[in-house]
Amino acid sequence: MSDLTPLQKTLLDWFEENRRDLPWRKRYDPYEVWISEVILQQTQMDRGVQYIERFLERFPTMESLAEADEEEVLKLWEGLGYYARARNLLLAARQMVAEHGGTFPEDVQTARALPGVGRYTAGAVLSQAYNQEEPIVDANVERVLSRLFDVDAPIKSSQAQSFLWETARSLIPKGRAREFNQAIMEFGNLICGKKPSCMLCPLTEQCEAHYLGIVDHRPVPAERRPAVPVEVASGVLVHKGYIFIQKRPEDGVWPGLWEFPGGNVEKGETPAECVVREFMEELEWDVETAEKIAIIRHGYTTFKVTLSAFLLRFKDEHEGWPEPVLHAATEGQWVSFAELGKYTFPAGHRKLIDMIARDMRYAWFV
Ligand code: SF4
Structure with a gap:
């Protein structure tokens, strides 16, 4: 006789019939x-x-990732946001190669000591x-459990x-953590x-929220703080058909990513005045x-950003390539438009590059 509860059995049977083929399900490596x-968070x-x-094709093993150049890892990550995750992957891979024989530790405490590995990631791996009996609670599990058990507190509350x-x-269920x-x-x-597709659900009889008719009110949303509006301006400085970009410092926002210089518009100034001041x-x-x-x-964490982008030129004639004095970056580069594809930019700047590429006004340097 099965020692599974009806809830466990129903979910396991449902999964058996409905599981999708996903990359990590081939071998559970x-x-x-x-x-x-980490990517799916x-x-x-x-x-x-x-x-x-793409990531596993380029870095198929822990060793290949540990040897990677950070710039390349960030480039593969471009568009996913939350770049700290990519940096932590690299740091953790190096640590696992150096200290754990190149494999993910089997002990939860050791796993959680790795950069970027919290309760969720440790439980998932x-x-x-x-197949260790460690739980995972992601947004999917939050929804299911808060409805099945009618959790009436805001979902992110302790x-x-x-x-x-x-x-x-x-x-x-004992011995079936992987599947469950x-x-x-x-x-x-x-x-x-x-x-929710309650009409197709095999758990309706066990679902408190369904029974009470309050499915639409579960989970109770986390209290949201209103997004803070931020106005920024950036400049695409073109000189002899080349564009200037700079690399952000290792601390602060978007560490190590490339950008078109610029900054926050100050009180009393226009975005155009701002970008000229920022370049100075x-x-x-x-x-x-x-x-x-x-x-x-575009949105960035809790900010609602309005980015004004300008095409810039030097005020004075320059025969050669003026040297920048870098005050807000670790590196500067003159690159062709095509070469921008090699660098990793924050989402707003990547959008700007795509817009320039589509705009006939800029065909002369694209
Ligand atoms: S009955 Fe609806 S709300 Fe309840 S578990 Fe099933 S799909 Fe989710």
Whole structure:
């Protein structure tokens, strides 16, 4: 006789029939599971899978990643955001090669001591790669459990989180952590999604929220702080058909990424005045705006950024290549437009590059 509860059995049976072929499910190799889990944090599955395949093709083993150049890892990561994750992957891979024989540790405390490995990532790798009875609570599991058990506290509150982690642990059937954790995540992704498909759900009879008719109110949303508006200006300085870019310092926002110089628009100044001032402060270059390229709006963590981008030229004639005095960067480069593709930019600047590429006004240097 099965010693599974009806809930466990239903989820495992459902997974057996509905599991998708995903890259890390071929072999459950610890390295591949780890890379996949980190990429999928904050990323939609379809998009994430493309990144996982590209990443594993370029860095198929822990050793190959440990030997990688940070610039190349960041470039592969471009578009996923949260670049600290990519840097931590590299640091953790180097640490695992140096201290753990090039494999992901099987002990949860040792795993959690690695850069970027928290409770979620440790649980995801240990349960899927080593079948250890460690829980995982991601957004999918939050949705499923908060509906099944009618969790009425805001989902990110410590009260809700400790209930969810304890429940997720207690539900794992002995010896079947790998399947069960995937089953509940997959179920949250395919059935109990943001708009749940209760009509197709095999768990309706066990679902508190469904019984109470409050599915739309679970999970209780986390209290959101309103986004802070920020106005910035950046300049694409073109000289003899080449564009100036600079590399951001290792501390602060977007460490190590490349950018078009610029900064925050100050009170009482226009974006055009701002970009001219920033070039003087950051590079000691006297520039003027030739024209406005575009206004780009994008979100960054809790900020709502409005980026005004300008085409710039030097105010005075320069025969050669003026040397910048770098005050806000570790490196500067003159590059052709085509070469911009080799560098990693924050999302707003990448959007700007794409807009320039499509705009006939700039065909002369693109
Ligand atoms: S009945 Fe609806 S809300 Fe409840 S677990 Fe199933 S899909 Fe989710």
